[in-house]
Structures are given as structure tokens and as C-alpha cells.
Amino acid sequence: MPISIDPPADAPPPQKHPKAPGPGERTTPHYEGCRGCGDVPGSLRLASWVGEDGVSVHSRFDVRDEHQGAPGLLHGGMLMTAFDDALGTAYTQITRAAVTARLETDFRRPVPVGTTLWFRSRVDAIVGRKIYVSGVGFLGELDGEVAGTARALFVKVGAEHFLRHGRPEDLEALGAPREVIEAARAGN
Numbered sequence: 001m002p003i004s005i006d007p008p009a010d011a012p013p014p015q016k017h018p019k020a021p022g023p024g025e026r027t028t029p030h031y032e033g034c035r036g037c038g039d040v041p042g043s044l045r046l047a048s049w050v051g052e053d054g055v056s057v058h059s060r061f062d063v064r065d066e067h068q069g070a071p072g073l074l075h076g077g078m079l080m081t082a083f084d085d086a087l088g089t090a091y092t093q094i095t096r097a098a099v100t101a102r103l104e105t106d107f108r109r110p111v112p113v114g115t116t117l118w119f120r121s122r123v124d125a126i127v128g129r130k131i132y133v134s135g136v137g138f139l140g141e142l143d144g145e146v147a148g149t150a151r152a153l154f155v156k157v158g159a160e161h162f163l164r165h166g167r168p169e170d171l172e173a174l175g176a177p178r179e180v181i182e183a184a185r186a187g188n
């Protein structure tokens with residue numbers, strides 16, 4: 001039985017981080033090696049901007065041949081990747097690193113190759129380490145026909161999460177401080 005990811009009704013509205021970009025500005029990838037939003041081979045190259053309200057985020061994903069699952073159609077897992085990244089980008093405007101604990105996606109319309117998918121994502125609540133985020137994906141234009149919807153729970157983690165489970169060389173490429181990389185190499 002999955003644990004509920006319904007946001008608590010009485011949680012205060014999330015406030016954007018003071019250093020986050022303002023309305024209409026492009027967001028930066030959370031990690032250049034990310035296959036969702038980084039500028040690397042195999043990436044979906046999701047691009048995101050802060051919404052008019054300064055808190056929500058909208059994102060663009062151009063669906064290409066390499067994203068097919070069935071002939072001429074977007075793979076469902078690729079759509080989930082796009083949602084994961086779009087929803088993740090929404091929370092990074094508000095708070096520090098967190099990882100996806102649960103991601104629920106409803107697939108409402110098939111998405112043909114050549115489509116531009118647009119997403120609107122917002123943080124619904126933050127309670128302790130738990131970040132509740134939801135989003136909608138639209139065919140062709142923001143607020144166009146709905147291709148899918150998603151909800152996610154992200155759980156805040158510290159640097160030790162990446163040190164313990166990731167690879168030192170990736171931390172190095174990220175420009176992490178020397179002591180962080182050495183600790184990772186030593187297995188601490």
C-alpha cells in the first residue's frame with residue numbers, strides 16, 4: 001500500500017528562494033550532467049522558466065525521434081522523466097536539494113514525435129523534509145490540450161546523499177570543494 005502524497009491542506013504557501021530567478025527568467029539546470037535538463041548527449045534538453053507568479057515554473061520539451069516508445073509516439077517513461085525534471089525544477093526555486101521519493105503520472109493523450117510539450121509545475125506544500133509538487137503537460141502550447149498530469153513527493157537530502165551513493169568523479173565535474181571529493185573517495 002503506497003504512502004499518501006496528498007499535500008496537507010493547512011501547509012503555508014511556499015515562498016521562492018531569495019536567490020532564485022524572477023518571473024519570466026530562465027532557470028539553470030540543477031546539474032549539467034542531468035539527462036532531463038543538462039546540455040549533454042541523451043538529455044531531453046528540458047528548458048524551464050519561472051512563471052508569472054514568481055513561484056511556479058513552466059518548461060518546454062521538444063519531442064524527437066529518439067524519444068519514441070511506439071511508432072511515432074513519445075515513450076511514457078520519457079514523459080515521466082520530463083515530469084520528474086519539470087517538477088524538480090519547480091522545487092529548486094524554493095528550497096535545497098531533494099530527491100524524488102514518489103512520482104505519479106496520468107497519461108491522457110498520445111504525444112506524436114515533433115510535438116512541443118509544455119509543462120506548468122508548482123510546489124503545493126513543504127512540510128519538514130517533504131516537498132509536494134504537481135504539474136500538467138500540454139500539447140503544443142501552454143494551457144493547450146492536456147497530455148498528462150503528475151504529482152510527486154521529493155524528500156530533502158544533504159550532500160552526504162550524493163557522497164554516499166554517487167561517484168566522486170561526478171562531484172568533481174560539478175566543481176564540488178576538494179574536501180567533499182576527498183571524503184567521497186575515502187568512502188565517508
Ligand SMILES: CCCCC/C=C\C/C=C\C/C=C\C/C=C\CCCC(=O)SCCNC(=O)CCNC(=O)[C@H](O)C(C)(C)COP(=O)(O)OP(=O)(O)OC[C@H]1O[C@@H](n2cnc3c(N)ncnc32)[C@H](O)[C@@H]1OP(=O)(O)O
Nearest residue numbers: 003030031084085088089097098099100101102155159162
Ligand atoms: C555534494 C554535492 C551535491 C550536489 C547536488 C547536485 C544536484 C542535486 C540533484 C538533484 C536535485 C535537484 C533537482 C531536481 C530536479 C530533477 C529531478 C530529478 C530527481 C531525481 O531523479 S532523484 C533520483 C531518484 N530518486 C532516488 O534515487 C531516491 C531514492 N530514495 C531514497 O534515497 C530514500 O528513500 C529517500 C531519501 C527518498 C527517503 O529516505 P530517508 O531514509 O532519508 O527518509 P524516510 O524514509 O524516513 O522518508 C522521509 C519521509 O518521506 C516519506 N516518504 C519517503 N518515501 C516515500 C514514498 N515513496 N511515498 C510517500 N512518502 C514517502 C516517509 O514516509 C517520511 O515521512 P515522515 O517523515 O512523515 O514519516
